[in-house]
Amino acid sequence: MKKRRHTPSVRIGSIVMGSAHPIVVQSMTNTPTADVEKTVTQIKALADAGSELVRITVNDAKAMQAVPAIRASLDADGYPVPLIGDFHYNGHILLTEYPDSAACLAKFRVNPGNVGKGNRRDPQFEMIIKAAIQHKKAVRIGVNWGSLDPVIVAKAMDANQALPVPKSSTDVMIDAMLDSARQSEALALAIGLPQDQLVLSVKMSDVSAMVRVYEQLAKETDTALHLGLTEAGGQQKGSISSAIALGILLHQGIGDTIRMSLTPSPGASRAEEVRGCTTVLQAMGLRHFAPSVVSCPGCGRTQSDAFIRLAESIQNHIDQTIQTWQKQYPGVESLTVAVMGCVVNGPGESKHADIGISLPGISETPRAPVYMDGKQVTTLRGDGIQAEFIQLLERYIQDRFSKKLDCD
Numbered sequence: 001m002k003k004r005r006h007t008p009s010v011r012i013g014s015i016v017m018g019s020a021h022p023i024v025v026q027s028m029t030n031t032p033t034a035d036v037e038k039t040v041t042q043i044k045a046l047a048d049a050g051s052e053l054v055r056i057t058v059n060d061a062k063a064m065q066a067v068p069a070i071r072a073s074l075d076a077d078g079y080p081v082p083l084i085g086d087f088h089y090n091g092h093i094l095l096t097e098y099p100d101s102a103a104c105l106a107k108f109r110v111n112p113g114n115v116g117k118g119n120r121r122d123p124q125f126e127m128i129i130k131a132a133i134q135h136k137k138a139v140r141i142g143v144n145w146g147s148l149d150p151v152i153v154a155k156a157m158d159a160n161q162a163l164p165v166p167k168s169s170t171d172v173m174i175d176a177m178l179d180s181a182r183q184s185e186a187l188a189l190a191i192g193l194p195q196d197q198l199v200l201s202v203k204m205s206d207v208s209a210m211v212r213v214y215e216q217l218a219k220e221t222d223t224a225l226h227l228g229l230t231e232a233g234g235q236q237k238g239s240i241s242s243a244i245a246l247g248i249l250l251h252q253g254i255g256d257t258i259r260m261s262l263t264p265s266p267g268a269s270r271a272e273e274v275r276g277c278t279t280v281l282q283a284m285g286l287r288h289f290a291p292s293v294v295s296c297p298g299c300g301r302t303q304s305d306a307f308i309r310l311a312e313s314i315q316n317h318i319d320q321t322i323q324t325w326q327k328q329y330p331g332v333e334s335l336t337v338a339v340m341g342c343v344v345n346g347p348g349e350s351k352h353a354d355i356g357i358s359l360p361g362i363s364e365t366p367r368a369p370v371y372m373d374g375k376q377v378t379t380l381r382g383d384g385i386q387a388e389f390i391q392l393l394e395r396y397i398q399d400r401f402s403k404k405l406d407c408d
């Protein structure tokens with residue numbers, strides 16, 4: 001993995017992003033912001049899942065007026081998670097007319113394609129940037145290929161027509177995305193926004209194009225970058241596509257904050273997009289959020305589905321207990337637990353893990369050796385393996401990660 005590309009530290013409320021800081025996980029609500037109760041409930045769920053920043057839609061006066069109540073409710077319940085206001089079309093008006101609400105936001109997101117048409121675009125953009133300077137807030141200039149400034153697109157298409165060998169339509173869009181980001185970044189800095197209050201994004205929904213546009217942008221600026229595959233799609237397609245795109249860029253040291261723009265399944269938790277981000281960062285070894293379960297896929301050697309149920313119950317136990325563990329056992333997030341299906345790779349993988357169990361495969365003796373720190377410590381048998389292994393896991397965590405008390 002390459003070294004992180006250097007970017008300035010950008011403070012967003014209590015969170016700081018940039019190359020000197022961990023990559024930040026963020027998400028966005030899908031509740032009507034004017035509905036304070038629903039929005040607060042969802043923000044808490046996102047924060048509980050690991051979202052360190054949460055963006056909310058601020059589309060009209062009612063939404064803007066709700067921001068102070070949302071902030072107050074979160075603070076009263078012990079949720080300091082910084083809020084980002086997402087502005088399109090009327091951000092310049094809302095941020096000017098509701099300064100108390102603007103003050104409750106930690107960052108403003110502005111889409112340069114939706115700031116205003118014709119000769120209104122730059123003055124309205126300036127009003128937003130000046131509000132950020134006045135309130136000392138960060139701004140994300142979020143270019144999105146679904147809402148690119150038509151003037152910039154037309155210019156890129158004209159330039160392409162003049163080439164002896166015209167570029168593909170995707171390449172023209174990449175040029176237009178970069179032009180939009182460059183122009184808006186230059187304008188924001190010229191108005192007086194410090195670079196350490198600025199974040200850029202250039203989101204596209206095609207994985208290859210998205211990787212290319214960010215790679216190019218990263219060569220041209222050292223402003224902090226927010227990564228995301230826009231309109232990524234439903235759960236499996238969206239999370240896998242996003243993970244590929246984010247993974248390629250993060251591996252090159254590009255990116256200071258990430259979001260997965262997943263379409264939720266009906267009734268599914270909005271927090272899935274947060275778990276997608278934390279899983280990517282943890283899988284790449286960039287951050288740890290919860291103990292990892294290493295488990296094999298199973299095969300014709302697997303004895304019944306006992307090992308699948310054990311792997312699932314360990315994961316469920318971690319999900320349900322992690323918040324308690326984090327308070328009691330600092331560092332527990334880096335733990336690895338192996339749950340394996342037979343003797344072929346079971347003992348080896350279990351020894352690599354901090355704690356592991358190898359269940360018996362078909363025709364093996366019905367015993368499950370348990371390993372801690374590379375050594376076999378006991379063997380479990382019978383119907384109580386699941387409960388006994390969870391007890392061993394709890395004891396291991398307690399012994400290894402308990403806060404050391406200073407008794408002097």
Ligand code: SF4
Nearest residue numbers: 296298299341342344
């Ligand atoms: S560890 Fe055993 S059960 Fe699991 S995939 Fe490998 S051979 Fe199959």
